[in-house]
């Protein structure tokens with residue numbers, strides 16, 4: 001029997017409470033987990049236990065002073081951190097460490113050959129978090145920390161990060177824009193009409209990293225055809241040329257037509273197609289190593305649908 005698919009989850013992820021009416025709410029993960037229980041999928045997944053990311057790894061990505069400031073804000077019982085949309089509670093710091101460590105545990109399980117691929121149902125999300133700034137519901141950049149872990153602990157030399165969240169992953173791009181070992185591909189809604197206002201085509205990386213950042217912004221109202229065309233015609237050829245040894249997926253499901261936070265029109269099927277295309281890429285150069293990491297997705301039913309589909313693809317891979 002072949003290896004299974006890893007699933008990173010911990011009930012403690014529900015303890016990050018950004019505020020009563022905040023869209024990035026614990027119910028998002030409850031919807032996913034309930035779906036996996038109802039369908040029996042949970043029993044077929046290999047549970048991977050997350051741990052709090054060790055500070056030395058977090059500090060490879062975020063400034064120690066920023067980390068401290070976040071910890072203090074939580075300890076003092078503040079209700080927001082740095083920007084109004086980054087709501088916190090007293091436990092947010094610990095849970096954010098557990099989210100970053102969850103993704104580390106996920107990539108570790110794949111690298112150690114315990115599972116063939118994995119999905120990390122973690123929160124808070126990470127792709128907007130900058131070196132010294134919390135932004136857009138994000139505090140620690142989970143995917144960036146896991147990428148550094150892959151490069152430095154597992155000595156990989158080419159990691160691809162594919163970010164199909166409807167919002168541009170400004171934080172992730174900025175960490176690696178001068179690093180030729182990391183290819184950052186993002187498909188997102190046009191920065192003119194959508195948060196965070198970065199991710200223009202001309203942002204292509206800098207210095208030695210020029211050419212390993214590829215932004216494919218799509219006009220407001222784009223649907224399956226526009227997304228699949230951008231991925232197949234431009235994204236995948238560039239990724240194939242890069243030949244990643246590992247594929248990390250910033251998996252936001254907020255470009256779905258029923259998502260309340262953006263203005264794109266993707267169907268559930270489009271996410272399935274994009275998922276299989278990325279698995280094919282991972283098979284070609286990365287021995288199938290792909291780890292999906294939850295970012296956005298704010299319609300609970302849609303989110304559960306898309307994560308269920310994505311997990312089925314990973315399991316069948």
Ligand SMILES: [Zn+2]
Nearest residue numbers: 165167252296
């Ligand atoms: Zn998003």
